[in-house]
Amino acid sequence: MSWKIITHGDSDGLCAGAIASMVFEGDIWFSNPYKLIKDLKSTKSGTNIAVCDLAINQDSVEEVMRELYRLGKHGEVCYFDHHPLPSFKIESYYSDIYLPLINFMGGGEGISASNGRIRFYHDKGRSASEIVHSLYRDRLPRETAKIALYGAIGDYTDETKWVKNELERWDKRIIYFQAGILLEALGEVKKEYELKREIASRLISGTEPSEMDEVVGLARQEALNDKRLYNYVKNNASLLGEVACVMLSKGSMSKGAHFAMGLFDAKVGLCAMEKKSRIDISLRCKKSEPIDLTAIVSRIVGRLGGSGGGHKAAAGASIPGDKFDRFIELLNRYIE
Structure with missing residues (x-):
């Protein structure tokens, strides 16, 4: 039975998808949290799937779980992710599931959930690339670790x-150089999925x-764009309370x-872009x-008729x- 790898299109998603493709010998399909449910519904029963680096949004968790259950009836499902989970109990969707802790190679703990055909691997503390690599590295060539490091x-x-230990086993300057080229190039590629494959x-x-x-x-072009963007932000950004x-x-x-x-040097940086009748928002803060x-975005978008998610120090939203x-x-009220 064939495998389909559904993964995010950023550097971590591409690298996690590449490693999963090596493990399962499947074709890579790029997606995003908003498109995930459509991609799951278009997958035929009997297809094995591996999903990498794709957050499950709160407003679509019911549909996503139903589709994973459908696909798990006649095939295998593996879900590898590190985004904060939406508010739900996995047991309420799969009565035969169990939830042991899994010790990932290299230290740290994440949740592993399985009922034999549907397996979830989740750890907020590490990248999707590291999660996939840590679970299957015994099957993979030594050099695959570099792909996980790039992600x-x-x-x-x-x-x-x-990551710290693995960087000691390579010259980390070389690893960061290669990772930087890949990251910058993907900033230019966007939705050119064939090129990403x-x-x-x-x-x-x-x-x-x-x-x-x-x-x-592509990386060189993106670096030039970065410089232009920095100068634009320098001349046009403003501080609204604690938010730049x-x-x-x-x-x-x-x-x-x-x-x-x-x-x-603000607590939070915010960048917004108008798209028809909505505004898309990207947020960043220091990890310190x-x-x-x-958590803040989830509270706000629920009140404003929007959607959003992400990580503790990096999140996004779409609002009217x-x-x-x-x-x-x-935002200012909740970060004080």
Whole structure:
């Protein structure tokens, strides 16, 4: 029975998907948390699936669980993720599931849930790339660890025990160089899924990002865009309470939020972009801040008719266009 790898399109998702493809010998399909339910519904019963680095949004958890259950009846399902889980009890969806703790190789604990055909592996403390690699590394070539490192670095999860130890086994300057090229190139690729599949395929074959001419060219272009974006944020961002804000019409929202935060040394950086009748928002804060952006965003969007999620120090939201000022007001209230 064939495998289908459904994974996020950022560097961690691409690297986790590449490793999963090596393990299960499946084709890679790129998705995102909002598109996940559509991709699951379009998957035929009898197909084995591995889902990597895709958050389950609170407003779609019921549908996602039903689809995973459907696919698990006639095939295998493996779900590897590190995003904060929505509020739900997995036992209420699968009466025959059990929830032991799994000790990931390299230290740390995450939740493993399984009923034989549907398996969940979740750990907020490490990247999806590291999770997949830690579970199957005995089946994989030694060099696959580099792919896991690229994913971890790209997702700001490069301080785990395994990553620190593994970097000691390579020259970490080389690893960060290659990870940086890959990360920057993917910032230019966006929804060019065939190119992303080609990049993943070449990583699997042992080709480094610096050996891929198109990837190097894309990385250089993104680096130039980064400089232009920084200058734009420097000239246009403003501080609203504890939040450094900037509005973009194009460009990387995550980097815009990060630049705004750094320029003002603010508790939170926010970058917004209007899309028809809605506003998309990216948020960043320092890991040292006692702020949980995902928890805050979840509280706010529920009141404003929006959606959102992410990580403790990096989150995103989409809200009705006329609710932006209210979003800023509530954000300041909750981060104080």
